[in-house]
Amino acid sequence: MANLERLNPHTTALVVIDLQNSVVALNGVPYSTKEVVRNAVRLVNVFREKGAFVVLVRVASKDGKDMLRPNADEAPRWGSGDRPKDASEIVPEIGVTDHDHVVTKHQWGAFYGTDLDLQLRRRGIDTIVLCGIATGYGVDTTAREAYQHGYNQVFAVDAMTGLSQEEHDYVLKQIFPRIGRSRTVDEIIDALSK
Template sequence: MSEQALLVMDVQRMIVDRYPDPAYLPRLRKAIDTARANGVRVIYVTVGFRPGAPEISPRNKLFGRLAGAPASAAAAQANDIHPDVAPGPGDIVVTKRRVSGFAGSDLDMVLRANDIDHLVLTGIATSGVVLSTLRQAADLDFTLTVLSDGCLDNDPEVHRVLTEKVFPMQAEVTTVADWVAAR
């Protein structure tokens, strides 16, 4: 029997705010509630750094501007998981240090310790955390499902190409409604 986990990735307030789609969080909430009701482990993957971001090289094009930046209470709060999809009791929160959910985190250890071999991917952005996590998870031999409308990207065409052409080579791609109906 395959053990599944729903990965809810990069839905921190500061990230969600950059992707205005009023239907996204309610749709994601439905997937989360369905997972919990059906015994599917819910794992949140967030991006985060220690104060001063000593894990970041200034050479890193995406995160380099944060290297050596002083921590602030406002920045920490903005980095919290959005309250509309906040973790519940029994959910796991993993902090990653780069784009992939596996990079600099203990995600693989958590998955293996819980005998999870099937990942259901959601998150922001499709071309960022979802793509990077999918590729690494496939290389680690996980069975993969992507909830296409459980992902967002700032470029709709990139989202379409990934969910319709790239992801199906390594994952089943479905919608939140179809995944919920199959539970």
């Protein structure tokens, strides 16, 4: 794997997927959700220091009726039943600031039905660094949508985790190499600091 060239903080955004109370409460594999939050916080802090655009994505529902509910063989892992009032709040370790852009989605991907693409394009963003939970759901779906919108992508592999090892590995080995570059948090921070 070649070194990552410099990431320009003026044209690169960090997109953090679903690091919210209800999702972080799940069991992550291969990284614990606490490890993912810790690594994502490192990225968020450096992006903020560099003046880069930080997008915090969360999934939320007012009454459950605004979520996609296709006929499927398996029920959703989350999103049904009563949820705690703070379920969709971004975890306090991230510390949402006035400069962050918060996207509320109602399905797996962060682009469909939101203003994410509009906000990125208005700022001249052509590259996104993607992290969060879960690798094979919100992160993968958002990555595929970003690819279809023409964005360059860098995947922070140690700042994301799956709900199973198979799910995480499949996306990292079969999908991400075809639509972007997978790097560690340290490599991304180094590329942003060049």
